[in-house]
Amino acid sequence: xxxxxxxxxxxxxxxxxxxxxxxxxxxxxxxxxxxxxxxxxxxxxxxxxxxxxxxxxxxxxxxxxxxxxxxxxxxxxxxxxxxxxxxxxxxxxxxxxxxxxxxxxxxxxxxxxxxxxxxxxxxxxxxxxxxxxxxxxxxxx
Numbered sequence: 238x239x240x241x242x243x244x245x246x247x248x249x250x251x252x253x254x255x256x257x258x259x260x261x262x263x264x265x266x267x268x269x270x271x272x273x274x275x276x277x278x279x280x281x282x283x284x285x286x287x288x289x290x291x292x293x294x295x296x297x298x299x300x301x302x303x304x305x306x307x308x309x310x311x312x313x314x315x316x317x318x319x320x321x322x323x324x325x326x327x328x329x330x331x332x333x334x335x336x337x338x339x340x341x342x343x344x345x346x347x348x349x350x351x352x353x354x355x356x357x358x359x360x361x362x363x364x365x366x367x368x369x370x371x372x373x374x375x376x377x378x
Contacts, residue, residue, distance in 0.1 A: 333367060333370060333371075336355075336367070337352075337355055352367075352368065352371065356368075
């Protein structure tokens with residue numbers, strides 16, 4: 238009877254050892270699969286990131302090309318504008334308009350003689366400055 242129990246115990250131990258070996262193999266295969274899956278996932282993510290970056294670069298290149306085209310159009314438009322208009326506005330500063338109005342000269346009726354008569358009370362430097370501004374704004378020829 239003891240011999241039978243030893244045989245049963247021995248066969249049970251052998252079966253347990255075989256099961257343990259199979260479990261170890263299964264764990265190794267699962268670890269390998271997990272490692273393979275992680276590598277595949279990294280490769281897929283890398284391809285996705287590269288695709289997104291290429292799309293973003295293409296969008297930025299399109300925007301840059303559009304901006305450069307717009308700059309070229311604006312430069313061409315600015316080159317075709319007459320020189321007298323490029324000074325900006327064609328109105329006098331308020332202080333100059335007030336100074337001339339006190340002397341009875343309006344912007345619509347501005348003539349060189351009327352301007353000279355209106356500026357008699359100013360110093361030579363001030364007269365030169367006023368006439369320079371009038372010429373800059375295209376109001377005095």
